[in-house]
Amino acid sequence: QVQLVESGGGLVQAGGSLRLSCAASGSIVSINVMGWYRQAPGKQRDLVALITRSGYTNYADSVKGRFTISRDAAKNTVHLQMSSLKPEDTAVYYCNAGGTYTGNWGQGTQVTVSS
Numbered sequence: 001q002v003q004l005v006e007s008g009g010g011l012v013q014a015g016g017s018l019r020l021s022c023a024a025s026g027s028i029v030s031i032n033v034m035g036w037y038r039q040a041p042g043k044q045r046d047l048v049a050l051i052t053r054s055g056y057t058n059y060a061d062s063v064k065g066r067f068t069i070s071r072d073a074a075k076n077t078v079h080l081q082m083s084s085l086k087p088e089d090t091a092v093y094y095c096n097a098g099g100t101y102t103g104n105w106g107q108g109t110q111v112t113v114s115s
Contacts, residue, residue, distance in 0.1 A: 002026045002104040004095045009109030012085055016113070020080040022095030022106060031097045031104075034071060034078045038091035038111075045094065049080060062088075085113045 008020040020036065035050030049059045049069040057069055068081040078095060090113050095106040 002028055002031065002097050002102075004097055004104060004106035006093065006095050006106040006109040009093060009111045011112045011114065014085060014087055014113055014115050016085050017081070017083045018085065018111060020082065020093055020095075020109060020111075022078045022080075024076040024078070024095075024097055028076055028097065033097075033099055035096045036069060036078070036080045037094045037096055037100075038089075039094065039108075040091040043091075048093070051078065082111070085111075087113045087115045089113050 003025045005023045006020060008018060010018060012018055033050055033052050036048040037045050038048050039045040047060055048063055049057065049067055051057045051069045051071045059067060066082065066084045070079045090111060092108040092110050094108045097104040
């Protein structure tokens with residue numbers, strides 16, 4: 001069982017920045033991939049960024065160059081630094097551990113970008 005707690009969401013103006021954090025606890029020793037996903041109203045949940053233990057990262061095309069995912073192994077925490085935010089980035093952001101098929105999701109944190 002893995003527990004994930006997200007924090008750092010909020011309301012920001014277009015062009016602003018936010019930093020999301022995800023603290024993991026529980027059975028995390030075998031977790032390789034951790035990622036951030038987002039879901040806007042009426043849309044499916046999509047990948048934003050992921051990172052492996054070795055530091056490999058992958059980003060959605062829509063956030064490349066604006067978002068940065070990082071991982072603090074000692075603190076079992078994953079961060080998502082979001083810059084140059086756009087109104088279309090508005091969504092609930094979810095942390096995932098181990099892949100979408102595992103069911104290891106956080107409760108989500110709302111990010112709202114005003115124009």
